Amino acid sequence: MGSTTHVMTNTNPTLPHLLPSSRSHFNSRLLSLPPTRVANKVGVFAERSNKSRSTSTAAVDFSDPDWKIKFQEDREARFRLPHLTDIFPDAPPIPSTFCLKMRTPIDRDFPGHYSLDEEWHGYINNNDRVLLKTIYYSSPTSAGAECIDPDCTWVEQWVHRAGPREKIYFKPEEVKAAIVTCGGLCPGLNDVIRQIVITLEIYGVKNIVGIPFGYRGFSDEEMTEVPLSRKVVQNIHLSGGSLLGVSRGGPGVSDIANSLEKRGINMLFVLGGNGTHAGANAIHHECRKRRLKVSVIGVPKTIDNDILLMDKTFGFDTAVEEAQRAINSAYIEAHSAYHGIGVVKLMGRSSGFIAMQASLSSGQVDICLIPEVPFNLHGPQGVLSHLKYLLETKGSAVVCAAEGAGQNLLQKTNATDASGNVVFGDIGVYIQQEVCVMFMGHTIM
């Protein structure tokens, strides 16, 4: 198990919180799983980091009595939050203009009312931490154990606490903030846009714009910035999609930096997934190279809930709720037909959280197929054989498959989308065809 070590390095200074706390599961069951999309992303960053940083990627030598200290130091370095003063050491801090105190008149009769003095600040201290692991596993054989070393040594793992700081480095009146939403849609995008705008306004920022249609909005002359204010965003959380629109593909990083410079944007909020954050990271480095005082803030968006550092990503709950509707319809159809089989394909290119959660909570799914768990369609242990059993015993069955499940069974499409993501084969159609061949002796499309 000498290779059981962290395999990634955080070189994405905009997003240290996106990375898993540790991929070094000692648990061999976990190690045998294909990497999640997050792990793939981590791989990309690790690769880049090797070129720019020599630290952090060495394997942990558990025979070294100081391995734990070194491991923690390494973690500390990887999770260190980048700061504007890294590049502009002389940037003067000013007292925060953000205040969490009640913004309505204080009720003197309310017990424990907020005092008028500075007793309660509501700011986050830079040294505040959030513990990631709360379970102590006494052995790697414990159910669900995630151990770093063979003895399952307890290693404190934490991330920085997010929230407003007492000192800030941008004068609100000098800020031009831009928000851009990239990649695919995800429920909740408008809520996030709305909250960014409202929070910026609380700080006193007045110049806020939206970049239309993802990174493309930086290069397409015909797409003009959307002025944003509390008034504009007040009710957008009640609608789906993104107020600003999304896109894949688009201009290169240099063009985006040129555009930021030209527009005078010095705060860029980027909402998106893996590709978007690779872009955000590259934009940050380009701005750093040009010594532009621009902060790039990544807001991780994934409907798939496959960011290991987060309890839940926005949009996931909505996806699971909606997925249950589809499952229920498939169940009713399958249950009402003679020997009916319902096949539901759900989102999830590299992870099966939506499919699993929707299957479990619906209580109507007989077989759930996810990318993390390999399976056979044919043969005595195959899905078709189990379906035959279900038809004989229950009379109907429902299969729920995540989009990325069983891709090894399908012919590769060799196609990519505008952002370079591989286009997957359709597992739903494949199962449907094979079911028809097996049970009806012919294929239908």
Ligand SMILES: Nc1ncnc2c1ncn2[C@@H]1O[C@H](COP(=O)(O)OP(=O)(O)O)[C@@H](O)[C@H]1O
């Ligand atoms: N490695 C990269 N460097 C810079 N920009 C990227 C990179 N990968 C993707 N992008 C850009 O990020 C945007 C969103 O990427 P995409 O993969 O479509 O969605 P997601 O962010 O959901 O993964 C696209 O405009 C794409 O051009």
Ligand SMILES: O=P(O)(O)OC[C@H]1O[C@](O)(COP(=O)(O)O)[C@@H](O)[C@@H]1O
């Ligand atoms: O059909 P598209 O737009 O390529 O998106 C499909 C894929 O995007 C996802 O919904 C994930 O996207 P996000 O993580 O960016 O939300 C996958 O589950 C799904 O397989």
